[in-house]
Amino acid sequence: MKVYFIGAGPGDPELITIKGAKIIANADIIIYAGSLVNEEILNNRKIDADVYNSAFMTLEEIIDVMEKGVKEGKIVARVHTGDPSIYGAIREQIDILEKKGIECEVIPGVSSFVAAAAAIKKEFTLPGVSQTVILTRMEGRTKVPEREKIESLASHRASMCIFLSVHMIDKLVKELTTHYPKNTPIVVVQKASWEDEKIVVGTLEDIVQKVKEANITKTAQILVGDFLGNNYELSKLYDKNFSHEYRKVNKNG
Ligand SMILES: C[S@@+](CC[C@H](N)C(=O)[O-])C[C@H]1O[C@@H](n2cnc3c(N)ncnc32)[C@H](O)[C@@H]1O
Numbered sequence: 517m518k519v520y521f522i523g524a525g526p527g528d529p530e531l532i533t534i535k536g537a538k539i540i541a542n543a544d545i546i547i548y549a550g551s552l553v554n555e556e557i558l559n560n561r562k563i564d565a566d567v568y569n570s571a572f573m574t575l576e577e578i579i580d581v582m583e584k585g586v587k588e589g590k591i592v593a594r595v596h597t598g599d600p601s602i603y604g605a606i607r608e609q610i611d612i613l614e615k616k617g618i619e620c621e622v623i624p625g626v627s628s629f630v631a632a633a634a635a636i637k638k639e640f641t642l643p644g645v646s647q648t649v650i651l652t653r654m655e656g657r658t659k660v661p662e663r664e665k666i667e668s669l670a671s672h673r674a675s676m677c678i679f680l681s682v683h684m685i686d687k688l689v690k691e692l693t694t695h696y697p698k699n700t701p702i703v704v705v706q707k708a709s710w711e712d713e714k715i716v717v718g719t720l721e722d723i724v725q726k727v728k729e730a731n732i733t734k735t736a737q738i739l740v741g742d743f744l745g746n747n748y749e750l751s752k753l754y755d756k757n758f759s760h761e762y763r764k765v766n767k768n769g
Contacts, residue, residue, distance in 0.1 A: 523625015544590035632737035644749035701744035
């Protein structure tokens, strides 16, 4: 038996993978990150599955439940929000489990940064605009290495997704404007893919006010960069004058 780390997706219960949903349906023990995971994801669980909300647990308590379960031959599903590899704190769990000789598997999920882009129907990687996506956060109680401070990341003027930071939007905007012009578009998406999703569209000039008016203080993605604007080049992939492995240029027009 093993422990499955499952990405639950951003909120909409249909945005979990089929593989993740099947494991939840068969799990004997489910430990889910209750602060963000939509509980509807657990609706198809076995009637006698034991369910734990990790928001109330310490690392040691989580590991104890997993270890005991696996030793009893049970299937353990550890359900994280979005994709577990991003601010999921899975590494510390996996390392302890592996030291104990407990096998683990990770099932990826739809991260909130892609759900936010979907909500506004935008593409991060526009030709002629940006070919790079930076996922980051402001420093809070968790430190961010000096070389990754918003100011230095902003110097690239890439497409940026900022997690865990909407409560510090004024400080964030100050740091972003050291490099992005004030008229750079910025969008805040709260609870992307949930029924009560909120979208606030603005520029670095007016977003602070708009976010305050919308009363958004948590569970939001902040997307910034010129990919949110309207100027870009068409892709080479579908260019009728551009040959590639699957499609050759038709010289006869
Ligand atoms: C601890 S991190 C977990 C991120 C998660 N692993 C992911 O891939 O989306 C929590 C942060 O993710 C963002 N977040 C999570 N779910 C969200 C959603 N549905 N809409 C917008 N932002 C979300 C917020 O910035 C929140 O503060």
